[in-house]
Structures are given as C-alpha cells and as structure tokens.
Amino acid sequence: MLDQLIAGLKYYGVLELIREHPAMKVLLEANSEEMTADQVTRILKPMYSAAGSNRRKQEELVIVKFQDFLNCIQDGDLLDRIDKPTAEEQEFVSRLTPGHVLAFVTGASRPPAAGFDTKPNIQFVYDEDRVYPTAQTCSSCLMLFVNNQTTADSDDFVRFFLTSLMNGSIFSLA
Numbered sequence: 492m493l494d495q496l497i498a499g500l501k502y503y504g505v506l507e508l509i510r511e512h513p514a515m516k517v518l519l520e521a522n523s524e525e526m527t528a529d530q531v532t533r534i535l536k537p538m539y540s541a542a543g544s545n546r547r548k549q550e551e552l553v554i555v556k557f558q559d560f561l562n563c564i565q566d567g568d569l570l571d572r573i574d575k576p577t578a579e580e581q582e583f584v585s586r587l588t589p590g591h592v593l594a595f596v597t598g599a600s601r602p603p604a605a606g607f608d609t610k611p612n613i614q615f616v617y618d619e620d621r622v623y624p625t626a627q628t629c630s631s632c633l634m635l636f637v638n639n640q641t642t643a644d645s646d647d648f649v650r651f652f653l654t655s656l657m658n659g660s661i662f663s664l665a
Contacts, residue, residue: 526590526601528561534593534602535633537613549637550615556648557613557635561589563649572646573653583657595659598628607631622647624655 500506509515537554540546563569569584570576576584590600597611611631619638626633635641641648 525588526593528558528565528589531561531589531593532558534607535596535611535613538615540615546615546617546637549642552642553615553635553637553648554613556641557652560649560652561592564592565589569649569653572649574646574650580653580657584653587656591656595656596626596628596633597631622651623658624652626655626659 497506500509537550539550560569563572564584564587569587570581573580573584588600593602593611594600597607599607609631611633613633613635615637616634617637621636622638622640624633624635641651
C-alpha cells in the first residue's frame with residue numbers, strides 16, 4: 492500500500508515537491524494530539540454585538556458558559572455539572588473531548604493543515620423558545636441561543652449543549 496502512495500505522489504509530482512520543500516510534509520502527517528479547550532475556543536470566533544450594548548453582555552455570559560463547558564470536558568468533570576445523568580449521558584461524556592465539539596461545528600475534530608475554508612464562528616440567536624445549540628458544518632457556524640434559560644445561574648447550559656452533541660449523531664465518538 493505504501494508503494495502505491497509513493498507511486499501516486501511521484502506521478503503527480505508531489506513527491507518531488509516534498510523532497511524540495513520538506514515543510515510540505517506536514518500536509519501528509521496525522522497529528523494524534525487531542526485538541527484542548529483553549530484551542531477550540533481560539534478557533535471558534537464569536538460574532539459579538541456592539542461593545543457596551545446589553546446584547547454584548549448577554550453574549551459574553553453565554554461564551555463564558557461555553558468555555559466552562561469545554562473546560563469541564565477537558566478536565567473530566569462534566570458529569571459533576573449534570574443533575575442525575577442518565578447511563579447514556581455517562582457513556583457519551585466518558586468519550587467526549589473538546590475535539591468532538593469542534594467536529595460538531597466544522598465536521599473536523601482538528602483544523603485541516605491548510606486551515607478551514609470558512610472561518611469557524613459563533614453566532615448568537617435571540618429566541619426565548621430555543622435553548623439547544625445548533626451548528627451548520629458547511630459554514631462552520633455554531634449558533635448559541637441567548638435567552639433567560641441559557642443565561643440563568645444554573646448548569647442548564649451544560650445539559651442543553653450535551654443534548655445537542657448527543658443528538659448530532661452524524662459525528663460519532665467511535
């Protein structure tokens with residue numbers, strides 16, 4: 492199989508380019524390191540309302556809750572934030588990583604070597620009737636709902652986000 496890969500790279504002139512420019516080999520290397528909460532936070536750029544506005548304050552609160560969610564995943568204490576987790580939630584959380592959240596938004600658990608075609612972002616939607624985050628992988632957009640439930644002083648945001656991830660079964664944790 493390796494011989495076929497080398498033959499293909501040679502046929503298209505890629506092998507010669509890699510030999511001439513060794514830095515290009517990064518395009519062929521798989522990175523097995525897990526994404527961290529901070530890395531995911533840096534990749535997903537919030538599209539805030541104007542600075543100083545009431546909306547901006549609410550959006551910043553939702554982002555703090557999102558960052559806390561990512562940190563809980565990374566630190567392995569997400570289940571401590573969920574009141575009476577089900578067996579299914581326990582199993583799901585045991586395998587959950589910050590990279591899975593990035594995959595929920597972009598379809599990729601790591602940034603591609605050449606970067607994302609569209610810059611991953613977070614948009615805020617003001618709707619009192621919706622609480623579960625949604626994502627559009629084609630546009631790499633995470634939509635977080637801003638309302639009394641998602642900004643409340645409770646751990647409801649954690650359960651809302653976890654439910655969204657669990658229902659986004661297209662990106663399994665296998």
